[in-house]
Amino acid sequence: MLILTCPCCGIAADETELSPGGEAHLTRHGPGSGDTDFEDYLFNRENARGVHFERWRHAHGCGKWFLAARDTVTMQVFGTYPAQTTEPPQEIRDRITKARPGWRWRDFGAAE
Amino acid sequence: MSEIIAPLNGAAFDGLLRVDALGPQGQITLRGDFAAPAFRDVVTEVAGTAFPEARRVEAAGDRALLWMSPDELMLLLPYEAATTTAADLAQRLSGEHALAVDVSDARAHFRLRGAPLRDVLAKITPADVSPAALPEGELRRTRLAQIAAAVWLTGPQEARLFCFRSVAQYAFDLLSTAAAPGSEVGYFDGR
Structure with a gap:
């Protein structure tokens, strides 16, 4: 069972109180973008075994979206942070690097 | 003007808890x-x-x-x-x-009274209902079995609970079942 702390209201919410929103930190490529960019944006998703970044909505609570970093294998939660961020906060990355040295997820990773 | 009827119109249940469906709110x-x-x-x-x-x-x-x-x-x-x-x-x-x-007609309100309040709530919600996580005077919006609801602990043995009007009967039946006599848990006794 997954328990995520909503950064908007501070409640430690059970997985069943949340709605999953898919992968986090997608860059939207809309009208006028190239076919490759648009295809990436629309279809190509990470299927991470390990560190992963996701969107969640506190549906049975304050109703706000937030982002979470967790390990898909061990269910370890590295942290949650506001949805109004375009990349994981340094504090979260540091925590992941400490627990998973050498981690990599899309353009983000320990080697930066 | 038409007569105002509250959801469940004052239904009540006596068991581990006293469950009262409150009037128009x-x-x-x-x-x-x-x-x-x-x-x-x-x-x-x-x-x-x-x-x-x-x-x-x-x-x-x-x-x-x-x-x-x-x-x-x-x-x-x-x-x-x-x-x-x-x-x-x-x-x-x-x-x-x-x-x-x-939005006065949107939600149904209940009052729960009785000592095993936290035990009964713990049966039907994934929320942490321990005194540390849910103190008096705090509102916890959460899930009761299959529906969204909010619980407000107004006192050590008393709570206000509300959910959408359309699921009022479900909430009442659920609370009545969770508070059925003989289904004591006793986990939060003296905590």
């Missing part, structure tokens, strides 16, 4: 910028209470101000006063980026 949804002094001033003046901190409830007399989300409050007040108060609020907030709507 005035409810006003307020949305706005909690950091804006104008919004805070208008809301606290009309409610007659302090502005609630995150997840908290401020109550005074027959009115209460409930923190629902970082930009949403709910004002509980007598049913008869809801329509005019909502109009008054809307008018006084007209210059602000804010919203006040009378």
Whole structure:
């Protein structure tokens, strides 16, 4: 069972109180973008075994979206942070690097 | 005017807890910028209470101000006063980026009373209902079995619970089942 702390209201919410929103930190490529960019944006998703970044909505609570970093294998939660961020906060990355040295997820990773 | 009928119209259950379906309850949804002094001033003046901190409830007399989300409050007040108060609020907030709507018929309210309050709640919600995680005066919006609901602990052995009107019967049946005599758990005894 997954328990995520909503950064908007501070409640430690059970997985069943949340709605999953898919992968986090997608860059939207809309009208006028190239076919490759648009295809990436629309279809190509990470299927991470390990560190992963996701969107969640506190549906049975304050109703706000937030982002979470967790390990898909061990269910370890590295942290949650506001949805109004375009990349994981340094504090979260540091925590992941400490627990998973050498981690990599899309353009983000320990080697930066 | 037509006669106002509350959801479940005063149904009650006696078991581990006393479950009462409450009568018509005035409810006003307020949305706005909690950091804006104008919004805070208008809301606290009309409610007659302090502005609630995150997840908290401020109550005074027959009115209460409930923190629902970082930009949403709910004002509980007598049913008869809801329509005019909502109009008054809307008018006084007209210059602000804010919203006040009378939603008095949207939700069904229950009162739960009895010693095994936390035990009964723990059966039907995934929320942590320990005294440390859910102190008195705090509102916890969560899930009761299959429906969304909110619980406000008004006292050590008393709580207010509300859910959408359309699932009022479900909530009542659920609470009655969870509070059925003989189904004591005893986990929170003396905690």
